[in-house]
Amino acid sequence: MASRRRPLSNSPRNEGKSRNDHTGSPWLLFLGAAIGLSLAAFGLLETPGGSQSLPGDAAARVGERTIRRIDYERVLAGVEGDRRNPIDEATRRRVLDRMIDEELLVQRALELGLAAVDRRVRGELTSGLIDSIVGEADANQPSDSEVASHFEDNIDFFSRTGRLHAQTLLFSTRRDAQRGDGTAEERAAAAARRLHSGEEAGQVEKQLADPQISPLPDGMLPPTKIRDYVGPVILKALEALPQGEWSEPIQSGSGYYLARVIRREPRVVPNFDEVAGLVRQDLKRRRGDGALRRYLDDLRSQKSVVIDDGMFAGSVGAEAGAGAGADVRVDVSVDVEGSR
Secondary structure (H helix, E strand, O other): OOOOOOOOOOOHHHHHHHHHHHOOOHHHHHOHHHHOHHHHHOOOEEOOOOOOOOOOOEEEEEOOEEEEHHHHHHHHHHHHHOOOOOOOHHHHHHHHHHHHHHHHHHHHHHHOOHHHHOHHHHHHHHHHHHHHHHHHHHHOOOOHHHHHHHHHHOHHHHOEOOEEEEEEEEEEHHHOOOOOOOOHHHHHHHHHHHHHOOOOHHHHHHHHOEOOOOOOOOOOEOHHHHHHHHOHHHHHHHHHOOOOOEOOOEEEOOEEEEEEEEEEEOOEOOOHHHHHHHHHHHHHHHHHHHHHHHHHHHHHHHOOOEEEHHHOOOOHHHHOOOOOOOOOEEEOOOOHHHHO
16 A cells, blocks of 8 residues: 655745645644553554455554554543534544654654653553553443442541640750759650649749740641641540640650640541542552552563562661672562463
8 A cells, every 4th residue: 555755844845835835734643642652562553464454343453553543632622622613534534644643753762762761751651551440440430239238337537537636835845954853754744743733834834844846736627737746656645635634744855744734626528529529539449459559460470570579678688698799689589470
């Protein structure tokens, strides 16, 4: 089958013709964004046999690759949707020409090894493949009963955590040299005794405690926000405290703390009907993540993956007393043929 050769450059010799062909159609210049490397990567372009005739489902052949008619029609439909008027025969041919140009560039890029060395190209390829894998999982819509079961199995995830209105007093070890009323530990112990006897917290704080750079706001806060202010050690103590009671001195960071819960708000479990849409989305997301993990595990089982374990602290080679610079490698490949 004869093929016509078209110039791809906008040289002065072809400038007039190029303008006539593309006037009012700048969208044609950007079709590559819609039909790029993903066509070659995910099987939209197929390799034919040795016959010179086109298969019935092919729109064109570029080298040893065919452009499927269904993919051409999909791109054509997208172009037609962006135009007010029906597209003519010349436009249909230009669309196919742009797909051919794109495939020529893809083939050349692969020949130059851009898929292996260009981070942007690699990123596009991996993102496209991940979308394809997750998309297959998303195609299977979960049933209403599966969504309800997912809600029950993960009710803590969908519930709003309880909130706390808490107060803390700080006794900094960094102020020990500046104060004459004892160390931070001693002042914290004295303050605890006075608070437990019912003395007013403001008076105890004024006499024995130190200023806090970021004191807890006076109001209800979720646990994650309280942790941002005082750290995980104090948060854990607050969660275990009965409401209204002051803690014993708690060592954390560069000082000691006294803490109490002024008011506690229990977690809020939403009605399923109120969050059913979010539950469905989360179930689909987790299914997609699981599908991707299984796909990657399968790829790892088929490929030899060799890791330089000497890069990591406490590696097998270091424990075995390997000399400096020793090339310690762990082969995690699996004999696929033997396992089947």
